[in-house]
Amino acid sequence: xxxxxxxxxxxxxxxxxxxxxxxxxxxxxxxxxxxxxxxxxxxxxxxxxxxxxxxxxxxxxxxxxxxxxxxxxxxxxxxxxxxxxxxxxxxxxxxxxxxxxxxxxxxxxxxxxxxxxxxxxxxxxxxxxxxxxxxxxxxxxxxxxxxxxxxxxxxxxxxxxxxxxxxxxxxxxxxxxxxxxxxxxxxxxxxxxxxxxxxxxxxxxxxxxxxxxxxxxxxxxxxxxxxxxxxxxxxxxxxxxxxxxxxxxxxxxxxxxxxxxxxxxxxxxxxxxx
Numbered sequence: 001x002x003x004x005x006x007x008x009x010x011x012x013x014x015x016x017x018x019x020x021x022x023x024x025x026x027x028x029x030x031x032x033x034x035x036x037x038x039x040x041x042x043x044x045x046x047x048x049x050x051x052x053x054x055x056x057x058x059x060x061x062x063x064x065x066x067x068x069x070x071x072x073x074x075x076x077x078x079x080x081x082x083x084x085x086x087x088x089x090x091x092x093x094x095x096x097x098x099x100x101x102x103x104x105x106x107x108x109x110x111x112x113x114x115x116x117x118x119x120x121x122x123x124x125x126x127x128x129x130x131x132x133x134x135x136x137x138x139x140x141x142x143x144x145x146x147x148x149x150x151x152x153x154x155x156x157x158x159x160x161x162x163x164x165x166x167x168x169x170x171x172x173x174x175x176x177x178x179x180x181x182x183x184x185x186x187x188x189x190x191x192x193x194x195x196x197x198x199x200x201x202x203x204x205x206x207x208x209x210x211x212x213x214x215x216x217x218x219x220x221x222x223x224x225x226x227x228x229x230x231x232x233x234x235x236x237x238x239x240x241x242x243x244x245x246x247x248x249x250x251x252x253x254x255x256x257x258x259x260x261x262x263x264x265x266x267x268x269x270x271x272x273x274x
Contacts, residue, residue: 034058034059034060034061035059036059036060036061036101036253036254036255037060037061037063037098037099037100037101038056038060038061038062038063038100038101038102038103038104038246038249038250038253039063039064039065039092039095039098039100039102039103039104039131040052040062040063040064040065040103040104040106040245040249041065041066041067041088041091041092041095041103041104041105041106041107041126042064042065042066042067042106042107042219043066043067043078043082043106043107043110043219043220044066044067044068044069044070044082045188045220046066046106046107046219046220047191047220048191048219048220048222048242049062049064051222051223051224051242052064052106052242052245052246054224054258054259055224055242055243055246055247055250055257055258055259055265056246056250056257056258057250057255057256057257057258059255060250060253060255063095063098063100065091065094065095066091067081067082067087067088067091068087070082073187073188074109074158074159074160074163074186074187074188074190075160075162075163075187076113076162076163076166078109079107079109079110079113079163079166080110080113080114082107082110083105083107083109083110083111083113083114083118083122085121085122085124085125086125088105088122088125088126088129089125089126089128089129090129091129092125092126092128092129092130092131092134093129093130095131096129096130096131100131100132101132101133101252101253102131102132102133102134102135102249102252102253103126103129103131103132103133103134103135103249104134104135104136104137104140104245104246104248104249105122105123105126105134105135105136105137106137106219106241106242106245107136107137107219108137108138108141108167108217108218108219108241109159109163109166109167109217109218110122111136111137111138111139112138112166112167112170113163113166115169115170115173116170116173116174119136119138119139119170122136123135123136123139133252133253135245135248135249135252137219137241137244137245138170139248140244140245140247140248140249141215141239141241141244142174142176143244143248143251144239144243144244144247144248144264145176145213145239147264148212148213148237148239148263148264149212150176150212150213150237151176151177151212152176152177152178152179152209152210152211152212153171153176153177153178153179153211153212153213153214153215154178154179154180154181154202154205154206154208154209154211154213154214154215155167155168155171155178155180155181155182155205155214155215155217156181156182156183156198156201156202156204156205156214156215156216156217157181157182157183157184157216157217157218158183158184158186158190158193158201158217158218158220158221159183159184159185159186159217159218160183160185160186160187161183161185164181164183167217168181179208179209179210179211180205180206180207180208180209180211181205181208182201182202182204182205182208183201184197184201190218190220190221191220191221191222193221193222195222195225195226198216198221198222198223198226199226199229199230201216202214202216202226202230202234202238203234206234206236211236212236212237213236213237213238213239214230214234214236214237214238214239215239215240215241216238216239216240216241217240217241218241219241219242219245221240221241223240223241223242223243224240224242224243224259226238227239227240227243227259227261227262228259228260228261228262231261231262231263232261237263237264238262238263239263239264243257243259243262243264243265244264247264247265
């Protein structure tokens with residue numbers, strides 16, 4: 001087969017010719033990839049990329065990487081492994097080539113398992129890895145609680161007793177009173193939990209004590225579609241791990257998350273004070 005290379009006509013700009021051709025075909029000038037990159041470091045078993053995207057406006061794009069695989073059940077040991085500062089720093093460095101505006105560590109247990117000091121160490125590790133701005137899920141949770149003025153929080157988790165207790169200790173460290181909690185005690189495949197079970201879990205947590213809001217933990221637990229209905233039913237803000245992570249990262253990049261009927265996002269959009 002003979003290949004023919006077209007020589008540009010003298011006096012004509014090849015780029016101008018290409019632009020004219022693209023315009024004639026109805027092709028946009030640039031690919032719609034989003035001009036604001038949000039780097040995401042997720043645990044190796046994270047299965048909810050599609051859920052994260054539901055909060056993201058067109059201007060942003062998610063740049064997701066995962067921690068190295070480790071054959072562990074969901075446990076304190078696993079949380080410590082995926083939340084290791086050196087691992088998170090290395091994952092951050094791997095994302096820098098894509099030029100994100102901010103990097104989010106999207107794992108609740110991995111960011112609270114070593115307490116408030118451990119959460120700060122993870123953020124420092126992301127900065128050390130080259131992040132221009134950084135946030136963890138647990139740090140984003142604290143930001144959301146402050147934004148909403150929540151002091152007494154109900155906690156719903158898919159975790160076992162030990163991880164749930166570690167979350168309660170973290171919240172106590174950052175000055176949040178846990179009014180009650182409910183847990184599923186799962187060791188894996190959390191992304192398969194049906195919405196009906198998550199709704200009941202949140203109701204159980206709220207019923208355990210008077211509260212200002214409820215937090216549904218774990219970035220591997222689907223929650224997008226339960227937030228607004230639960231808020232209407234319970235009459236209090238409902239915040240979730242993936243929601244606060246994306247909200248905080250977008251906020252740092254100067255953008256608003258998308259989530260109709262979600263109090264956290266409505267507060268940001270309307271500019272209400274916490």
